[in-house]
Amino acid sequence: MRNDITRILAATALGIALSGTAFADPVEDSLVVETDDGAIELVTSAPAPDHLKDAVDTIWSGWHYREAETRDLQRDDFDNPGMVFVDRGLDAWNKEMGAKGESCAGCHEGPDSMKGLRAVTPRVDAATGELMIMEDYINECVTERMGLEAWGTTSDKMKDMLALISMQSRGEIVNVAIDGPAASFWEKGKEIYHTRFGQLEMGCVNCHQDQAGQMIRADHLSQGQLSGFPVYRLKDAGLVSAQQRFVGCVRDTRAETFKAGSPEFKALELYVASRGNGLAIEGVGVRH
Incomplete structure (x- = not known):
């Protein structure tokens, strides 16, 4: 009833x-x-x-x-107004924030190295067979290369970086x-x-x-x-x-x-x- x-x-x-x-x-x-x-x-x-x-x-x-x-x-x-978040993402990209001072720029140089990624994700990782979204790739670097705790999927830090990387594929x-x-x-x-x-x-x-x-x-x-x-x-x-x-x-x-x-x-x-x-x-x- x-x-x-x-x-x-x-x-x-x-x-x-x-x-x-x-x-x-x-x-x-x-x-x-x-x-x-x-x-x-x-x-x-x-x-x-x-x-x-x-x-x-x-x-x-x-x-x-x-x-x-x-x-x-x-x-x-x-x-x-979304460009404010792109700028914040660029600041984070260049910041030495890893456990040993690592930065995104230290491995990847400029964010333009991400050109094309946004257009083909989500995609299956060839090594693991897992479906990866952009947030997964970002957290892979954050945890495995920088020694930090994973960023929240919808956190401000994550969305700033998403904005920056997405811009490279505009x-x-x-x-x-x-x-x-x-x-x-x-x-x-x-x-x-x-x-x-x-x-x-x-x-x-x-x-x-x-x-x-x-x-x-x-x-x-x-x-x-x-x-x-x-x-x-x-x-x-x-x-x-x-x-x-x-x-x-x-x-x-x-x-x-x-x-x-x-x-x-x-x-x-x-x-x-x-x-x-x-x-x-x-x-x-x-x-x-």
Whole structure:
């Protein structure tokens, strides 16, 4: 009886949430970013990758679903509030913070040595067979090479470094592998993406595929692409990573969530990233 009541209440809540919806296509616009080194045009829409052909024709960066004022913040690095975190990441990169004075720069020299990494992660480590997200690579250095305790997956230090490393791949095209050793992880992520969670019994697919383009209350649902992550989220007044956003999304269904950096969310990140194969890494995006 209680379960029946819960389902009825959840359905009612969902009906109320959707009652004011209106369709709004992604905005036709081009993202040309002014940088210290000149202007760079980013690929923010592309034909859907083969594994999505039956679901969508075109993939769109979340940038196309935001208001003009928000889109404009990303057009100029000077205006982009996320660049503050890139600068903090650069300070950390050059800092002698290891147990014996090690620094990121001491091993890798400049952060540009990370160019291309963001565009191909998550990926399976050839030596261990484990699925690695960017945070795993960072913590591998922090613990094994610097002799420090691991940074929290969604900690400020971690997100600063994510912002810096992501910037090195800005303009690179997302191309995560989903076959070979990655296939089983990708299938697990796909399963999670299509699983309904919580009292609202909603999955990622319900919002970001079935309802993409819908206006729900004051929020414009995007396709949930990861090409702009980590993003500066205006409503949070701070930087948000993909793992952090996964936690928030599942909680929004009124469910107990997996932990950031869990095997489940790493598999989900691989699957969601693969839905954006063909888009450009934006470095640090700006979202509502």
